[in-house]
Amino acid sequence: MKFMRPTRAGLAALAVGLLAATAAHAEPTVNKGDNAWMLTSTVLVLLMTIPGLALFYGGLVRSKNMLSVLAQVFYTVCVVCILWALYGYSLAFTGGSPYLGGLSKAFMMGITPDSMAATFTAGANISELVYFCFQMTFAAITPALIVGAFAERMKFAAVALFIPLWVTVIYFPIAHMVWYWAGPDAIVDAAKALAAAAPDAKAAAQAKLDAALADGGQVYLWGAIDFAGGTVVHINAGIAGLVGALLIGKRVGYGKDLMAPHSLTMTMIGASLLWVGWFGFNAGSNLEATGGAALAMTNSFLATAAAALSWMFAEWIVKGHPSLLGALSGAVAGLVAVTPAAGYAGPMGAIVLGLVVGVVCLFFCTVIKNALGYDDSLDVFGVHCVGGIVGALGTGILVNPALGGTGIMDYAAGKIADYDFAAQMISQSKAVLTTLVWSGVGSAVLYKVVDVIVGLRVTVEKEREGLDVTEHTERAYNM
């Protein structure tokens, strides 16, 4: 064969070809604006738990138990952070099975300041360490929510043992099932490769795309959508709380003694911090500082306000007086319900969601709770589980573009998928049921284990005296 020296034109063509190839596979970069927003969001979510949730819950208990609530919430944050770093992040957000990730990132192996995490836009990344921390705050607040259900009677040692077990066995798998996916880049790249593949390479390219689409948590694969954690956080914690309240039993004197909140002032401070911090929770779940985040923020204003008003007015009509606690509880219920919907619903849809959940949660926290007679001290089930279910199902309805929703992105097709009401509602229902069963049954088992090892409940005398003094040898107030 004759050796052909490349001509100048040939070289030019080669150069252009190489350039094009490089541009098509440009080095992914971290967007500083997105990173800055996510760093901020992370801190806002921490604020939700400490002191937001701590004060919200603390103000609702009797003063003799205030410190015990603060201690349980604070401890939960600290212990979950460590477990998240050791193995939690890996189990939740690496591939393994559709039910649980693997240990490839245990001890944060391989994660450096330069590591990147995907967002919802192909080619746009944030620092993996930021994503790690952001998700860590979610893992921390979820078990902290549970303590409200068995407040004023659970041993600290039991809480100390239960939280690590629960977060490991219940939270990490559910987070994986709902939120783990291959990421937009893997899917978009595989789809592009398929489109560009020669006819005899189509099958292999298709297989690659199928693999990318199948690389996800089970609930994600069912097509369920949950923007910021209605299932993962709220239904999850809510049902675990109810189970705990049922297993540990009612507080001594429940239904007879005066157990009024010792400081609704503190509760209001806590609820307000929760609302502010929740913008990190919902809008931060967009992972980018784009219009999507702004939509989540908008919905987190409107649903919350609507729910606060609907609870308050419903109470005013039914009971004769508007209460601050009602308005605050409604606001929290609204935030819970909008959590799965924040990035998917339209603003008017968010208002409707809020109006509905305010009344539904009021009903569960009063009529249902009193009819069934269980002592869920701080209404973890009535607000978080019920609110989460309303939100999860509501998301399936409100994501419909015809109702102002965003629709769901089909990354392989590169466009918004057609909305299918029945299919979406089935997916949402599956997500709700999976969470209820996994968390409900799993938590029951864990409570029993803790009961056997350490005992769940303090003695009657200690409960009467107050947990602050008996469990912690401290007083919340020395006045």
Next chain:
Amino acid sequence: MKIVMAIIKPFKLEEVRDALTAIGVHGLTVTEVKGYGRQKGHTEIYRGAEYAVSFLPKIKLEVAVAADQVDKTIEAIVGAAKTGQIGDGKIFVINLDHAVRIRTGEADAAAL
């Protein structure tokens, strides 16, 4: 010597104090208490929990007087504390055996 103990409505405290000063009673002890008589309480509602709160905040004041001052003292308190509404309160007169002023050691009448 007697102790005149009066349970009155909290907002009446300053008036009663002034009335007692006017008749020459210059010291008294005040405690915040809760109680009820014929005055009904109220309902407090916190989410699903409704509490019938029958105890109402009151002020208990105790003043030690000579036996011959008791009637004047009662008259002063009643005059100042009465509103005519249920819940105005009650006055009790209790026997006092001894009294001592701690600073000087004065006893009985000299201590009042």
